[in-house]
Ligand SMILES: O=C(CO)[C@@H](O)[C@H](O)[C@H](O)[C@H](O)COP(=O)(O)O
């Protein structure tokens with residue numbers, strides 16, 4: 001790979017292809033915008049979770065809403081369940097890693113919130129368990145996954161399944177989708193501060 005002169009070009013071609021194929025999710029992405037907007041308009045919040053690179057994406061997207069995306073405006077309530085190392089280690093240690101998101105969601109989630117679970121396989125058990133709790137509490141579930149959606153598919157009110165099977169390419173499409181949703185929610189819900 002070190003001497004593969006085509007690697008960069010081939011990699012980017014593959015990324016571009018996955019992003020092209022992600023256009024097939026147009027309707028679902030617009031539906032996600034409506035779900036986020038409706039939660040935020042009702043004073044509810046957008047909650048994110050995921051593992052590894054998807055944990056980074058979860059935090060990244062929550063920060064776009066709490067901070068700013070394209071322009072200065074009021075903060076939108078959002079958080080990621082991946083950020084509190086004390087909660088993650090205590091819950092992981094005492095109740096098992098599979099419960100790290102579900103237990104936090106049970107603690108802070110209320111009906112009308114929305115949870116966005118990012119998992120390229122769709123099979124990360126801690127995200128699946130969070131979706132089960134969300135269903136119990138009346139929290140809308142948006143799954144951001146790879147092709148098929150795995151175990152999250154039947155638990156997702158809305159599934160954004162990037163049509164690819166390889167984690168890195170799926171993650172690259174996830175962050176593009178997340179950014180698009182943030183942009184549309186911000187423009188449709190907020191006025192720029194004068
Ligand atoms: O970022 C990457 C790979 O690009 C890794 O950290 C990756 O997120 C981890 O292996 C995750 O545990 C994968 O979990 P998931 O996407 O199947 O839920």
Ligand SMILES: [Zn+2]
Pocket residue numbers: 053168171
């Ligand atoms: Zn990664």
